[in-house]
Amino acid sequence: MELYSEALQYLASHGLPAMEEEEEAVDSDLLQDVFSDDTGWVPNSTEVPGLPDTPTYRSPEDLLEKRLLLLREILISEEVYLSELETLLTPMKALRASAGTSQPVLSIEQVQIVFYQLPELRDLHKEFHSGLRARLQSVDMEPGIPVQLQQRDLQLSVGDLFLKFVSQLGLYRGFIDNYESAVQIVRKSTQSNPRFRVLAESMMYSKGSDGFRTKYTFEALLYKPLDRVTKTTLVLHDLLKHTPCDHHDSNLLQEALRVSSSFLSGVNEGSQQKRAVTLSRGERRQLVRDGFVVDVCEGGRSLRHLFLYTDLLLCVKLKGGTMGRQLHYRFCWYMPLAGLKMHWAAEQDPSADLQLKISNMRAKMFHCRRMLQEYMRESKGSVSRAADRCRRKLEACELWLLTHTPSFILELHSPNSKSHIIHLSSLHELDEWREAISKHKTEDLETVLPDLLSLANSCVKLRMTQQLPLCCLQPEKVNSMCGSLSVVVHTACGLQQPASVYVCVEVDGFEIFDRRAQTCLSSYSLTPQWDQELVLQVDGAQHLRLLCLSQSQEDIMGRATLQLDSLDMLKKWKKMTLNLGLIEVIISIKYTPHPLEPPSFTPLQQKTVFSVLIGDVARQEGVLVPHIVRSCVEEIERRGLEEEGIYRISGASREIQALKHAFDTNYWEAVSKVRSVDVNTVSGTLKLYFRELPEPLIPTDHFQSLSKALDLADPYHRAEMMLSELQSFPDVNRNTLLFLLHHLKRVAQKAEQNKMSLSNLATVFGPSLLRSPVASLNHCGPPVDISQEVEVQVQVIYLYLQNQNLPEAVTTKLLETEEEP
Incomplete structure (x- = not known):
């Protein structure tokens, strides 16, 4: 009965006639139980903006047309059920x-308990389904016939x-009273009987005309009735709402609703522990988040x-709050x-x-925001009708983006x-929810049945969140940022064991621009290093959130929040260390204010790296x-310094092409492949990358100068001239070459092993x-033998x-930073 009583509360929360008296009262005892006496917290009564209610249909024709669509949905639902x-019932025989x-x-005896009343319920619904299908088939709307000629069909009686x-x-009363016994048999048999377990875990049924097969467990199907x-x-209730008062079905549906509500109300009166709020662990039910x-x-x-209590999650819909309607939760x-x-x-x-x-909605939001700012300037801060x-x-734009981005x-x-x-736009927020839920959840399956009606009604007074998470509803902040926020993620320390990790950066503000960026995956190391710059266009940003994650994307290793101070990082880099729990991440951050351009549409796909100018890739x-x-x-x-013939013996061509494709399409897959493929495949891929550059790493216009340097007899002058040429290379070419040269020197130090x-x-x-x-292309100079x-x-x-005097490579741009005090 406990599970059924839980389900009954679902009806009660919708304000049905049998429950009206309970809906109007919020249990004062429940409020005391949700918050213990020693918290000292007083619920805030600030109301939040109401969400849009169900659309209102202005004409009887609209109601009837919606009613007909609703009846067809009911028929489809009956077929699925x-x-x-x-x-x-398939395994019963x-x-x-x-x-x-x-x-x-x-x-x-166990078979009789498990399948009790199920054949009778099937026959009941078969009869209802057949009758409803026949009525609807008799009034199938023909395409091309005006609505006015179909009023007879729209007056369908059901x-x-x-x-x-x-x-x-x-x-259903017999099934309900028997349900717990049936579930107990199914659970025990699933655990103790392998033959039944195979049956219970492989129940399937065909759904829809395409024959798509959906898998259910026995217990999940048993819950369906x-x-x-x-x-x-x-x-x-929904059907009656879409039936005009003068329709001949109106009285019949009202009577049917009364009978149905009375049936459920009668069962509800027999439920136990309706007001219980002391949990099985001896705690009191409290609102956590x-x-x-x-x-x-x-x-x-x-x-x-979403409300998190010490023993349950409650999801409700905010209703009312407009046109004098009282604010409540459904x-x-x-x-x-x-x-x-x-x-x-x-x-x-x-x-x-x-x-x-999404791109079009962001552009629309951008222009709406600019218009609003203009209206506010014209009215000197007062809210006009146009504003x-x-x-x-x-x-409306931000709400749509929040639910679809x-x-x-x-x-x-x-x-x-x-x-x-559930979906959350912020990874930081998601981790906070996970942490809060994990802190209170237990493997103890015993739980106390909540009174969902009172609990949902009390949410209006107990909520901690004061308004919708829309930036447009918040007052304009003087210190909020509008422009470019640049974050360079340098390195991290504190890992307990080597890992490939990445850092995710999030900002708040309007949904007009992307509010999240992340570094590439680091190498497998105890001290990962990125030296990667992330640039975010921000509007209304006040906080920056940093998270460190492992490659599996399941392990969030730490997070931190930084209050943004626009003056402290205005047009100059500020270097700081953020503590993400056990991990510390070093970043540099800079804010550049400027007018924002409308967001442009950029398909969300990774750009290729092979056969692309190296300067473009680095940029x-x-x-x-x-x-x-x-x-x-x-x-x-x-793992390749002692591999004999490294860089001379190439890997398999097929594996090299596969790794090349991964780098061009999915960097995460590529990094994972790099650690698992043969090391000669990795060296072959690196050689292929340099070989396929449209312009060589050493710019072609330096070929003649370097050739002349080789003719110098004095080794000191020769080395000096070659270093001078190196310093004149573009930044990316010079530092990539230096990075590679120092690596090759380390390879040569193991020449005794790798030859x-x-x-x-x-x-x-x-x-x-x-x-x-x-x-090279477009070259007009003399040919070279x-x-x-x-x-x-x-x-x-x-x-x-x-050369023993090669400078060290710089993997990221040198920043003029101010160290954090």
């Missing part, structure tokens, strides 16, 4: 037959079918208010924390169509097979040495790093490798 019942054998799966159906709801009976009153989330329900997304769902499982992941990139819609209208448009998914799974999915990554070079070099130094001397390495890399002017070309290529790299 009948499929579920048929699947649930086999289980009865086995009960008479020497090795029964269940006894005859009230007698619903009244006959609810008059037989008594069949329990869930179904609670929806009957909701369906009738609340906030707005995007709830996924039946394929759609809706903004909901119950959506709840989940006990006992045995709750959580899984999170970043949402996949949206389709091209959704990307375009109010513009603010409402801005609110790619976000982070938190999946919640309870032991009774209930699951819910889009915000570094001086591309990540592909650093990743491959770091991996070769980790790769400086001369061997120069021979391998010379033709890839330096090309003659003849080979092939033998001279090869000699120059090898000798230049060899002499650079021999």
Whole structure:
């Protein structure tokens, strides 16, 4: 009975007639129990803006048309439910037959308990489904016929079918009273009987005309009738709402609703522990956290208010608050924390169509915000009618973006097979929810039944969140930022063991621009290093949040929040160390105020790195040495320095092409592959990258100068001239070459093991790093003899490798920073 009583509260929260008296009263004892006496916290009575209510249909024709659509949805729902019942009843004959054998799966008595009243419920719904389908088939709307000619069809009568159906709801009473016994048998048999466990975990049913097969456990299917009976009153309530008062179905549906509500009310009166608020662990139920989330329900997304109590999660919908209507919450769902499982992941990139819609909405929001600012300037801060209208448009845009922009998914799974999915736009917020839930959840499956009606009603007074998470509803802050916020993530320390990690940076403010960016994945190390610049366009930003994550994207290793001070970092870099728990991350940050341009549409896809000018690759990554070079070099130094023939013996061509494709399409996959493929494949990929550069790493216009330097007899002057040429290379080319040269020197130090001397390495890399002017595009100079070309290529790299005064490479731009005091 406890599970059924929980489901009954779902109806009660919708304000049905049988529950009206309870709806108007908020249990004062409950308020005392939610907050213990020693908290000293007084609930704030500030109201939050109401969410849009169900649309109002102004004409009887609109109501009738919506009613017909609703009836068709009910028919489809009945078909799905009948499929579920048929699947649930499928093993009944086999289980009865086995009960008479020497090795029964269940006894005859157990079979009777498990399937009690299910055949009768199937027959009841079959009859109702057949009658409703026949009525709807008789009035199928023909395309092209004006609505005025279809009024006879829209006056379809179904009230007698619903009244006959609810008059037989008594069949559900036996199922309800028997439900807990049936579930207990299923659970025990699943644990102790392998044959039954295979059956219980592989129940399937066909859904829809496409024959798509959905998998359910036995227990999940057994819950379906329990869930179904609670929806009957909701369906009738919705149908009556779309039936005009003068329709001949109106009185019949009102009577059907009265019968259904009376049935559920009678069962509700018999439920136990309705007002219990002392938990099984001896604690009192208290509100821990609340906030707005995007709830996924039946394929759609809706903004909901989520409340975390010490023993359960409660999801409700805010109603009222406009046109004199009293603010209240409508119950959506709840989940006990006992045995709750959580899984999170970043949402996949949206389709091209959704990307375009998001881009258009951001552009619309940008212009609305600029118009609002102009209105406010003209009215000198007072709110005019035009400004109010513009603010409402801005609110609608931001609300749409909040529910549709790619976000982070938190999946919640309870032991009774209930699951819910919520979306949060901030990874920082998601981690806070996970931490709060984990702190209070327990594996103890015993929980206390809440009075959901009183609990949902009390949320108005108990909430901690004061308004919707929309920046447009907050007052303009004087110190908020508008312009570019640049963050360079340098390095981290404090890891307990080597790992590949990345840092995610988030800012608050308007949803007009992307508010999140992340570094590339570091090498497998105890002290990861990125030296990567992230630039965010911000409007209204006041806080920066930093999170450190492992490659698995399941382990959030630490987080921190930084209050942004625009004056402290105005047009100059400020270097600081942020403590993310056990991990410390060093960053530099700079704010550059400037007027913002309208957001542009940029498809969410990774840009390729192969066959792209190295300066362009480094620029889009915000570094001086591309990540592909650093990743491959770091991996070769980790496990390839003593590999014989490294850089001479190439890896398999197919594996090299696969790794190249990964770097071009999915950097995360590439870094994972780098650690698992043969090390010669990594070295082969690095050589291929330099070989396929459109312009060589050593610029072609330096070929003649370097060739002349080789002719100098004085080794001191020769080395000096070559270093001078090196200093004149573009920043990215110079630092990437230096990074590679120092790496090759370390390889040569192990020449006794890997058989790769400086001369061997120069021979391998010379033709890839330096090309003659003849080979370059648009070159009009004299041709170079092939033998001279090869000699120059090898000798230049060899002499650079021999030089003991090579400067160190800089992997990121040098910043003029101020250290944190």
